[in-house]
Amino acid sequence: MxxxxxRSQISQLEKKAAGYQTQKVRHEETANKAASSANSKMSQAAKSRSENSRNTYLQAAEREAKKCSDESKKAAALAKKLADVNKQIADKQKALESALRQERAKEDRDLKSRQRQEDRLAEKRxxxxxxxxxxVAxxxxxxxxxxxIEPPKPEILRVLYLTASPEEGAPLRVDAEVNNVLRQIRGSKFRDQIELLAVPAATPIDLINGINDHRPHVIHFSGHGNKGGNHPQKPLG
Structure with a gap:
């Protein structure tokens, strides 16, 4: 709770207790006055020589005594109510102390929780x-x-082999020469590293195309020159 x-309940009970206390005091004062008046009337009755006056005083004393009794009963009832209210106030005080302890404990837990959260945020920052x-460093x-870097892989040796036999005179045995070169390559240790492109009856255009198309490392020409050797359609022989 x-x-x-x-605290609001205690305040209301304290107001109620104050009201009961005020009423109780008022009834007690009235009872005391009535008791004093009754004693006075009894004293006057005892001193009176007249029977009528004596009876009058006695009746008045009886009324005051009854009034005193009634007011005393009312004061006693209020005293009981006041005691009950005071007990309720005492119980509420205990409940208040318990509630305050619980709230302080909760505040401590909340404070520790906020502190842990702030510590986590500080650690994160x-x-x-x-x-x-x-x-930055x-x-x-x-x-x-x-x-x-890996070393470059060995590149196949590309050989452009151009042959041309002249039309005039004894023909050259260029085919046999090419075959002999091919046999020598096939029998060599590094035959897989040599690529030979043979171009028979080669013309100047064949030479240019062979260079552009195959990018040879070696260009070998076997043949003889003649007067028309520079004609693109005639053999380089």
């Missing part, structure tokens, strides 16, 4: 700042990277 609500500082210092 909320402590403020209990600290890690972020540390990471930032590390990143990393960017600030030169970075050396070692790149492993």
């Amino acid at each position: 909320n402590s403020n609500y209990i 600290r890690r972020k700042e540390l990471d930032h500082a590390r990143e 990393r960017i600030s210092r030169p970075e050396v990277r070692h790149i492993i």
